[in-house]
Amino acid sequence: MDSDTGDEERSGRGGVIVLLAVLAATAAAVLGVHWAVSVLFATVVAAAVLIRAPSRRKTAEKIDVFSGEADRLAGIKGALAATDMPLYLLDARENIVFENPVAAKTFGEGPVGQHVSLRNRSPAILDMVRETIAAGKSTEVEYSERLPSTQVYAVNCAEVAASVQGSGVARYFVLSFRDISETRRLDRMRSDFVANASHELRTPLAAVGGFIETLQGPARKDPKAAEKFLGIMMEQVNRMNRLVDDLLSLSRLELKAHIAPSEKVDLGPLLGQVRDGLTHLANDLDVELRLHLPENPVVVTGDRDELMQVFENLIQNACKYGQEGKKVDITLGGGGETPVEVTVRDYGQGIPAEHIPRLTERFYRVSVEASRSKKGTGLGLAIVKHILTRHRARLIVTSKEGEGSAFTVRF
Ligand code: ADP
Numbered sequence: 028m029d030s031d032t033g034d035e036e037r038s039g040r041g042g043v044i045v046l047l048a049v050l051a052a053t054a055a056a057v058l059g060v061h062w063a064v065s066v067l068f069a070t071v072v073a074a075a076v077l078i079r080a081p082s083r084r085k086t087a088e089k090i091d092v093f094s095g096e097a098d099r100l101a102g103i104k105g106a107l108a109a110t111d112m113p114l115y116l117l118d119a120r121e122n123i124v125f126e127n128p129v130a131a132k133t134f135g136e137g138p139v140g141q142h143v144s145l146r147n148r149s150p151a152i153l154d155m156v157r158e159t160i161a162a163g164k165s166t167e168v169e170y171s172e173r174l175p176s177t178q179v180y181a182v183n184c185a186e187v188a189a190s191v192q193g194s195g196v197a198r199y200f201v202l203s204f205r206d207i208s209e210t211r212r213l214d215r216m217r218s219d220f221v222a223n224a225s226h227e228l229r230t231p232l233a234a235v236g237g238f239i240e241t242l243q244g245p246a247r248k249d250p251k252a253a254e255k256f257l258g259i260m261m262e263q264v265n266r267m268n269r270l271v272d273d274l275l276s277l278s279r280l281e282l283k284a285h286i287a288p289s290e291k292v293d294l295g296p297l298l299g300q301v302r303d304g305l306t307h308l309a310n311d312l313d314v315e316l317r318l319h320l321p322e323n324p325v326v327v328t329g330d331r332d333e334l335m336q337v338f339e340n341l342i343q344n345a346c347k348y349g350q351e352g353k354k355v356d357i358t359l360g361g362g363g364e365t366p367v368e369v370t371v372r373d374y375g376q377g378i379p380a381e382h383i384p385r386l387t388e389r390f391y392r393v394s395v396e397a398s399r400s401k402k403g404t405g406l407g408l409a410i411v412k413h414i415l416t417r418h419r420a421r422l423i424v425t426s427k428e429g430e431g432s433a434f435t436v437r438f
Contacts, residue, residue, distance in 0.1 A: 100124070103187055103199065113204040116187075117143055119160055121153075124199065133204070143202065152182055152202075159184040159200060170204070179211045180204040223390040227270055227404070231263035266402070273406040276336075277389070280413040288330040288418060294359055294369065295320045297331065301338045302357065305346065309355070314346045319358040327367050327438045333414045340407045341371040341434045347401040349373025352431050367438040374431040383424050387412035 104125045107114045113130035115123050121143050126136070137146055144153055151168045159166050165185035172178045187199040238256040246252040302316050309316045327334075338357075345355040352374025361367040378386070378393060385391045390405040392398040398405055408422075415422055415436060426432035 099197075100199075107201065112206070115143065115146070115202040117156065117160075117184075117200040117202055119198040119200075121156055121160065130204070152184075155182070156184050156200070156202060159186065160198075169207075177208065178206060179208045181207050220389055224270075224274060227390065228267060231266045234263045235260050266399075266404075269402065270404050270406075273404045273410060276410055277406060277413060280333075280410065280417065284413065284417055286417070288328060288333070290329060290331055291326050292329045292331050292334055294325045294327060294334075294367065297334060298338060298357055298359060298369065301335055301342060305339065305342050308343065309346050312346050312350050313353065314350055315354045316342065316346075317354060317356050319356065321359060321362070323362065325359055325362040325367055327418075329418050329438075330414075333417070337411050337414050337436060338369065338371070340411050341436075344407060345371050345373035345375075345432070345434070347403070348397070349375025349431055351375045361438075368435055370433050370435040372431060372433040377428040377430055377432050378424070378426040379428060380426075383426060386424060387422065 103116060107116055107125060107127045110127060111129060113133045114127045115130055116125040118124050123137070123139060123141050123143055123146065125139065131137075134146065143156055147153075149170050152170055155166045155168050158164075163186050165183060167181055167183045170180045170182045172180075181204075183201075183203045183205070185201055185203075187201055238260050242253055242256055246256065298318060298320070302318050306316060342355060342357060349355065354374060356370075356372045358370045358372070359368075360370075382391075382393045386393075387408045389409040391408075392403065392405045395405075397403075412422060418438065420436055420438045423435040423437060424432065425435075
């Protein structure tokens with residue numbers, strides 16, 4: 028801005044000097060003044076021309092920059108380059124004028140000037156680009172890529188404000204790819220979860236409904252059948268209660284997932300307490316619980332009740348699913364320089380390798396029947412994982428079919 032004003036001033040001054048020189052020369056001619064005055068006149072004119080010359084060059088450049096789009100394009104490219112999503116700048120002939128580094132990294136680099144269809148052949152995207160260029164209205168389509176992994180993008184094409192260039196209009200369009208894979212994955216997880224939870228509740232509800240009908244109809248006057256059916260109905264109600272308790276537990280944990288616990292918890296006595304609480308179940312299943320504690324106390328930062336829930340769950344599972352092994356070892360180790368670890372090991376049938384990575388998914392069970400018959404909800408390990416995430420701890424599962432499994436919590 029300042030330099031523009033300076034140019035105007037300078038050229039104005041030059042004009043005044045030329046005008047004065049012309050007036051002086053006319054006066055000299057009229058008055059018949061000496062030739063030296065004419066030399067002076069020529070010098071003044073030359074000086075005026077010199078003063079004007081650079082200024083005219085500058086003005087010519089300025090017109091080029093403004094109408095030639097160089098500055099404007101550089102500005103647009105700079106903004107696109109700094110944006111953290113794949114973006115292409117297209118001209119009105121659908122050619123790529125610029126691709127930002129994220130686009131080059133995500134979809135591979137290509138020469139500038141290419142038609143957009145040489146980079147992306149999705150008919151939906153190409154139609155959208157055509158439509159935006161024709162109508163000048165921003166449009167959006169969903170586009171997914173399967174390789175190397177499934178990615179879903181919301182692809183948008185919008186016009187950058189057009190600018191007048193000489194007699195024509197320079198139009199540019201931004202083609203952007205917003206990655207919505209994570210949102211889609213969460214949507215699917217949420218709807219799967221609701222479907223699974225409803226299904227889990229519907230089964231006992233249907234059973235209870237069926238028994239009520241039987242009691243109202245054929246078994247109306249049969250006290251023995253009534254007693255039996257009421258017992259089964261109670262079991263189903265208890266199952267629904269367990270499920271609702273676990274669902275509430277999960278949603279409470281989700282709410283405080285980002286708040287790290289701050290209590291100091293001595294793990295030795297805590298594990299002793301959990302073992303005592305489960306002795307009854309272990310005796311019923313004919314499993315011996317063996318607790319191995321180091322001599323020194325091992326203290327971690329955590330939430331006492333939640334950690335109890337974790338070890339209760341792991342030890343219960345070891346007793347239920349590793350019953351054949353007849354014993355369960357609970358070992359506390361580490362502390363000081365090494366990470367604190369609690370391992371719950373059973374000697375049962377073990378878990379086939381392909382199931383291990385999915386064990387902590389909600390409602391994932393190696394065998395649905397085995398889990399139901401052992402009063403499982405399929406949510407125990409999902410709760411364990413949630414609690415451990417909040418504690419910045421990990422669950423490591425190792426298992427050998429026929430030899431048993433080890434669930435290690437590493438703090
Ligand atoms: P559930 O309520 O079904 O026990 P969990 O989330 O606690 O749910 O466990 C998920 C599944 O993991 C169980 O159904 C079972 O198939 C498997 N599992 C968990 N612990 C063990 C174990 N110690 N040995 C064998 N399988 C196990």
